[in-house]
Amino acid sequence: MFFGGDGDYQFSNDPLDTAYHIDESKIHVFTVPSEEDTIYGLFLGDFSQMENDTIIYYLHGNGSSMDVFWSTVAVLANLGEQHRYGVVMYDYRGYGKSTGTTQNAATMAADYDAVLKWMEDRGLTSDRMVVMANSLGSLPAGPAAAGGSRITIEKLIMEVPQSSADVIMQNATGLSLPSSMITEYNFDLGKNMEDYPGELLWMHAQEDEVAPVETARGAMQRHNGTYYREEVYPNAGHGLRWDIGNEEWMRVIHEFILH
Amino acid sequence: MSYKPFMKKSIWVILAACIASCTPTKIVVPLEEGQWQTGATLGRPQINTGSLPLLGVYAAKGMSATTTAYGAAQLSSALFGTVQLDAGMVKGIRPSQGFTPGFSFSYGGNLFVSSRDFATRIYPEAGANMFWQQGPHILNVSANSWLDPTWFLAEYGIGQIFAPSFGAGYRLRYKWLELQAEYKLVNPTREIHIPQASVPSTLGLGGRGLYWGAAINF
Numbered sequence: 001m002f003f004g005g006d007g008d009y010q011f012s013n014d015p016l017d018t019a020y021h022i023d024e025s026k027i028h029v030f031t032v033p034s035e036e037d038t039i040y041g042l043f044l045g046d047f048s049q050m051e052n053d054t055i056i057y058y059l060h061g062n063g064s065s066m067d068v069f070w071s072t073v074a075v076l077a078n079l080g081e082q083h084r085y086g087v088v089m090y091d092y093r094g095y096g097k098s099t100g101t102t103q104n105a106a107t108m109a110a111d112y113d114a115v116l117k118w119m120e121d122r123g124l125t126s127d128r129m130v131v132m133a134n135s136l137g138s139l140p141a142g143p144a145a146a147g148g149s150r151i152t153i154e155k156l157i158m159e160v161p162q163s164s165a166d167v168i169m170q171n172a173t174g175l176s177l178p179s180s181m182i183t184e185y186n187f188d189l190g191k192n193m194e195d196y197p198g199e200l201l202w203m204h205a206q207e208d209e210v211a212p213v214e215t216a217r218g219a220m221q222r223h224n225g226t227y228y229r230e231e232v233y234p235n236a237g238h239g240l241r242w243d244i245g246n247e248e249w250m251r252v253i254h255e256f257i258l259h
Numbered sequence: 260m261s262y263k264p265f266m267k268k269s270i271w272v273i274l275a276a277c278i279a280s281c282t283p284t285k286i287v288v289p290l291e292e293g294q295w296q297t298g299a300t301l302g303r304p305q306i307n308t309g310s311l312p313l314l315g316v317y318a319a320k321g322m323s324a325t326t327t328a329y330g331a332a333q334l335s336s337a338l339f340g341t342v343q344l345d346a347g348m349v350k351g352i353r354p355s356q357g358f359t360p361g362f363s364f365s366y367g368g369n370l371f372v373s374s375r376d377f378a379t380r381i382y383p384e385a386g387a388n389m390f391w392q393q394g395p396h397i398l399n400v401s402a403n404s405w406l407d408p409t410w411f412l413a414e415y416g417i418g419q420i421f422a423p424s425f426g427a428g429y430r431l432r433y434k435w436l437e438l439q440a441e442y443k444l445v446n447p448t449r450e451i452h453i454p455q456a457s458v459p460s461t462l463g464l465g466g467r468g469l470y471w472g473a474a475i476n477f
Contacts, residue, residue: 171452218415
């Protein structure tokens with residue numbers, strides 16, 4: 001179902017605005033085992049930060065590899081001030097240099113957990129973790145938030161998430177066909193949000209043609225947790241950060257983290 | 260940021276968009292009584308700037324001078340683990356005479372069964388054809404709609420009872436051979452969303468596709 005692309009992991013400051021530069025000493029590519037496969041991850045920050053400071057665990061969208069999301073995590077690392085937050089992201093199986101193939105919810109959950117264990121071993125705790133999921137990243141984030149995370153998620157950011165596998169099928173066919181007609185990957189973020197007790201920020205674009213806003217709203221508004229905030233932007237598409245600009249994107253995310 | 264490089268990752272959804280309501284019109288002019296027709300259809304629904312090949316096979320028999328029964332299987336759906344069958348009847352109302360068009364109507368049903376969890380859906384359909392026949396040449400315009408009796412099972416209220424399509428085509432029915440070409444507008448009553456793919460639409464609604472068929476008569 002998913003086909004990862006190549007990744008060269010040349011994380012350079014050259015393409016970044018100077019405001020979002022990352023000190024080279026704070027750029028760490030690492031690997032962790034996930035079942036029989038090897039997952040490649042990227043940590044921005046100091047390892048000591050893992051024991052003391054807030055870490056943003058970024059689950060990237062359906063790009064070929066972490067290379068595509070380098071500029072995004074660089075911005076996240078510099079929210080508020082330079083190098084304020086540690087950021088971790090990784091490539092799902094079959095993306096970038098990660099081996100294997102992403103097939104279903106089980107493989108995605110295993111990869112999520114493998115990287116989280118790497119962070120847990122270095123001292124990360126629930127009260128200092130923010131999970132941010134972009135588009136495809138919402139698929140592993142949903143079940144994790146609903147109790148499937150070894151470190152409990154207390155703050156979750158869903159950026160242009162999908163809603164469910166059935167909705168994708170039904171939006172594509174115009175019929176009430178269930179997703180099981182074409183895939184074993186059945187996810188339901190609405191159900192996950194019902195079971196997630198923590199804080200949720202949902203960011204979406206009104207003109208999103210990849211993840212339609214109406215069904216995403218239906219799923220996110222099923223959230224029953226302690227705090228809910230939604231930001232839906234008119235005249236914006238699935239590439240939300242590019243459409244609304246870094247300033248607004250950072251403002252909302254940082255307010256939520258500090259909430 | 261461009262998402263085009265990632266289109267291949269959602270190919271399963273793209274094809275899913277087409278296994279359903281993109282099936283071509285099989286019989287426009289009823290066969291002669293006792294006549295059989297077997298053929299293959301190749302649908303090419305448009306996605307992004309290209310199109311996708313979707314293969315099906317069918318058989319039809321003239322039950323009387325005005326009634327033809329047909330049955331079909333969509334082979335492309337089988338690749339995804341879904342059994343997709345359809346069957347129905349085409350009834351001639353009147354033949355074409357000169358520039359005066361002939362008319363026929365059709366009704367039938369479509370069955371989907373998932374091999375993963377045996378989820379089953381049945382969609383009745385009905386349609387009407389207007390055609391002009393001059394010797395072996397047949398021109399047609401057709402309207403068809405699937406009925407979704409389980410529209411309420413679609414999540415977040417996105418289900419619709421009717422899934423219409425409109426097509427125009429040409430058929431060459433010469434002795435034992437029939438060749439078919441048809442252009443269809445599919446589901447023009449709703450937006451079709453496929454992650455990371457662009458579906459050419461009509462005024463922002465539905466999809467489009469070109470369909471080919473080849474059959475033998477005996």
